Amino acid sequence: xxxxxxxxxxxxxxxxxxxxxxxxxxxxxxxxxxxxxxxxxxxxxxxxxxxxxxxxxxxxxxxxxxxxxxxxxxxxxxxxxxxxxxxxxxxxxxxxxxxxxxxxxxxxxxxxxxxxxxxxxxxxxxxxxxxxxxxxxxxxxxxxxxxxxxxxxxxxxxxxxxxxxxxxxxxxxxxxxxxxxxxxxxxxxxxxxxxxxxxxxxxxxxxxxxxxxxxxxxxxxxxxxxxxxxxxxxxxxxxxxxxxxxxxxxxxxxxxxxxxxxxxxxxxxxxxxxxxxxxxxxxxxxxxxxxxxxxxxxxxxxxxxxxxxxxxxxxxxxxxxxxxxxxxxxxxxxxxxxxxxxxxxxxxxxxxxxxxxxxxxxxxxxxxxxxxxxxxxxxxxxxxxxxxxxxxxxxxxxxxxxxxxxxxxxxxxxxxxxxxxxxxxxxxxxxxxxxxxxx
Amino acid sequence: xxxxxxxxxxxxxxxxxxxxxxxxxxxxxxxxxxxxxxxxxxxxxxxxxxxxxxxxxxxxxxxxxxxxxxxxxxxxxxxxxxxxxxxxxxxxxxxxxxxxxxxxxxxxxxxxxxxxxxxxxxxxxxxxxxxxxxxxxxxxxxxxxxxxxxxxxxxxxxxxxxxxxxxxxxxxxxxxxxxxxxxxxxxxxxxxxxxxxxxxxxxxxxxxxxxxxxxxxxxxxxxxxxxxxxxxxxxxxxxxxxxxxxxxxxx
Numbered sequence: 053x054x055x056x057x058x059x060x061x062x063x064x065x066x067x068x069x070x071x072x073x074x075x076x077x078x079x080x081x082x083x084x085x086x087x088x089x090x091x092x093x094x095x096x097x098x099x100x101x102x103x104x105x106x107x108x109x110x111x112x113x114x115x116x117x118x119x120x121x122x123x124x125x126x127x128x129x130x131x132x133x134x135x136x137x138x139x140x141x142x143x144x145x146x147x148x149x150x151x152x153x154x155x156x157x158x159x160x161x162x163x164x165x166x167x168x169x170x171x172x173x174x175x176x177x178x179x180x181x182x183x184x185x186x187x188x189x190x191x192x193x194x195x196x197x198x199x200x201x202x203x204x205x206x207x208x209x210x211x212x213x214x215x216x217x218x219x220x221x222x223x224x225x226x227x228x229x230x231x232x233x234x235x236x237x238x239x240x241x242x243x244x245x246x247x248x249x250x251x252x253x254x255x256x257x258x259x260x261x262x263x264x265x266x267x268x269x270x271x272x273x274x275x276x277x278x279x280x281x282x283x284x285x286x287x288x289x290x291x292x293x294x295x296x297x298x299x300x301x302x303x304x305x306x307x308x309x310x311x312x313x314x315x316x317x318x319x320x321x322x323x324x325x326x327x328x329x330x331x332x333x334x335x336x337x338x339x340x341x342x343x344x345x346x347x348x349x350x351x352x353x354x355x356x357x358x359x360x361x362x363x364x365x366x367x368x369x370x371x372x373x374x375x376x377x378x379x380x381x382x383x384x385x386x387x388x389x390x391x392x393x394x395x396x397x398x399x400x401x402x403x404x405x406x407x408x409x410x411x412x413x414x415x416x417x418x419x420x421x422x423x424x425x426x427x428x429x430x431x432x433x434x435x436x437x438x439x440x441x442x443x444x445x446x447x448x449x450x451x452x453x454x455x456x457x458x459x460x461x462x463x464x465x466x467x468x469x470x471x472x473x474x475x476x477x478x479x480x481x482x483x484x485x486x487x488x489x490x491x
Numbered sequence: 492x493x494x495x496x497x498x499x500x501x502x503x504x505x506x507x508x509x510x511x512x513x514x515x516x517x518x519x520x521x522x523x524x525x526x527x528x529x530x531x532x533x534x535x536x537x538x539x540x541x542x543x544x545x546x547x548x549x550x551x552x553x554x555x556x557x558x559x560x561x562x563x564x565x566x567x568x569x570x571x572x573x574x575x576x577x578x579x580x581x582x583x584x585x586x587x588x589x590x591x592x593x594x595x596x597x598x599x600x601x602x603x604x605x606x607x608x609x610x611x612x613x614x615x616x617x618x619x620x621x622x623x624x625x626x627x628x629x630x631x632x633x634x635x636x637x638x639x640x641x642x643x644x645x646x647x648x649x650x651x652x653x654x655x656x657x658x659x660x661x662x663x664x665x666x667x668x669x670x671x672x673x674x675x676x677x678x679x680x681x682x683x684x685x686x687x688x689x690x691x692x693x694x695x696x697x698x699x700x701x702x703x704x705x706x707x708x709x710x711x712x713x714x715x716x717x718x719x720x721x722x723x724x725x726x727x728x729x730x731x732x733x734x735x736x737x738x739x740x741x742x
Contacts, residue, residue: 440581441581441583443541443542443543443544443565444577444580444581444583445583445591445595446542446564446565446566446569447541447542447543447565447566447568447569447575447577448566448569448591448595448598448599448651448655449566449569449570449595449596449598449599449602449655450566450594450595450598451564451566451598451602452564452566454594454598455566458586458591458594459583459585459586461585462583462584462585462586462634463585465585466584466585
């Protein structure tokens with residue numbers, strides 16, 4: 053390895069540097085924020101986009117995938133955004149609050165801020181935060197910030213986003229949907245920070261809608277779950293698009309807290325959903341679920357690192373993947389248990405169902421344990437639909453396609469149901485059926 | 492209703508024939524018992540009738556109400572009125588029994604061009620059939636056959652049979668794994684379905700089941716052929732003397 057030799061940039065990388073030169077003066081940021089943007093773009097210039105020779109991206113070569121990179125999405129008026137929102141069907145008629153990011157920036161006038169304020173939730177425009185003198189603090193997440201290529205891209209280009217804070221002890225009565233709306237082609241780069249105060253409870257829904265056929269979405273979500281707080285976050289990455297969907301979560305859990313997440317992928321050509329969960333207080337629990345469907349030549353990557361830095365925490369990771377056509381599924385999961393993180397209980401399972409001969413699943417579960425009094429397990433399976441099950445259903449008069457749908461749904465529902473957000477279960481299962489019918 | 496003519500079959504991609512010229516005609520309203528020792532081809536016959544593609548028919552034909560049944564997919568056969576009660580009902584994790592019943596009943600109705608059942612109508616039918624078979628609502632909420640005892644699985648099969656109202660019922664060793672009480676419940680369930688429009692083929696090792704489900708005709712299957720047919724007394728004779736006579740005859 054010789055880092056001093058400059059790499060030959062790809063078309064997409066050159067496009068990104070052009071994009072940066074064009075956009076940088078208009079992107080929000082204090083002096084220190086702008087310095088972080090410069091450093092991030094320098095990292096891309098130096099190392100290129102993440103590619104297969106970087107271990108974390110071995111199965112998901114973003115550099116090879118991105119052939120070009122267009123401009124950032126421009127501003128859009130509220131009326132247009134409203135019409136996109138009205139046409140969007142994310143969580144059907146689920147009763148919820150909405151916070152809208154329109155073409156990458158926070159749209160207060162489209163968001164239920166007043167109602168949320170009454171529930172003890174404040175929402176701040178990330179643009180304002182970044183422009184403030186100490187704005188850099190929202191970009192300086194631990195661990196992943198300086199090194200991960202996707203996070204670096206986000207730091208360089210972040211257009212906006214929001215900071216949502218639930219005050220101590222507030223239990224938000226309805227789920228809060230954070231919806232990214234795109235009204236025309238162009239990349240959307242957002243960063244969102246969710247702070248759940250001590251003893252507070254929040255159910256978060258994350259969705260992406262609109263005409264984003266050309267531009268990538270790069271969104272980073274930082275969850276700060278305080279002591280005794282509970283956060284459940286459902287991320288919906290759906291809809292056919294040729295563009296990349298690059299999602300990152302960083303999460304920190306205080307003592308006696310609980311985090312549950314479900315990453316649901318169905319449709320995009322290239323998706324990476326990466327999550328980094330840190331336990332910072334004892335007696336906490338993280339449950340991370342993944343439900344992935346990919347067909348055609350799609351790539352869908354669920355990557356996860358859970359760090360048990362303190363004792364007495366439980367983590368459960370359960371990922372289900374269904375692949376058809378020549379699709380590739382990726383699961384990379386690692387549980388790290390530090391030397392003094394005794395009594396850790398970690399259980400990781402990844403299961404894939406392959407509907408075609410050409411589909412391919414890369415399962416990489418890893419445990420790295422330095423403590424000696426822990427319970428940790430991991431497992432990985434890949435298989436096809438069980439012919440005996442299929443025959444049994446058909447022998448009862450259920451046609452082959454319907455029988456397969458039933459079995460695939462049963463396979464994926466295990467994770468959806470264990471996730472346990474009952475009011476989104478039906479909607480997600482309907483999306484599984486849609487995907488099976490239409491992919 | 493069912494005409495099996497000179498049926499020869501083997502396990503796909505293997506040489507050995509398991510069925511070696513089976514002839515059998517079952518008319519509407521009749522109950523036929525097929526008895527025979529292990530390995531005689533009883534279960535193979537039932538799977539071929541249901542359409543399992545692990546077997547290859549090399550010769551002969553099977554007509555179901557005059558139609559060539561071997562050309563039909565398993566689900567088409569079911570919609571046309573064929574039902575196999577499995578010797579070993581399959582466990583299907585993640586598919587609730589109730590959901591499965593509704594899907595199967597409506598799939599068959601759709602295939603026959605009938606309206607799908609309304610939820611109340613469906614529930615009414617299930618509750619009625621379930622109470623006769625001592626099947627609890629709790630069982631119906633569980634995934635199909637998962638964690639069911641041997642007896643529960645067999646009762647669930649007969650429940651499906653009652654709800655799907657087939658024309659031809661093939662029961663593959665439905666008595667295996669049943670205690671006396673379960674055998675009685677299952678047999679009563681089967682007997683309730685006997686009628687002039689329906690035919691049944693009851694496959695069993697033992698005469699015991701035939702005390703409860705009294706057959707019109709008893710056949711002995713040995714080494715892939717029916718070697719003897721008679722009335723219900725033939726089953727009693729087999730119980731007394733074993734299969735040795737017929738195994739030798741066929742050899």
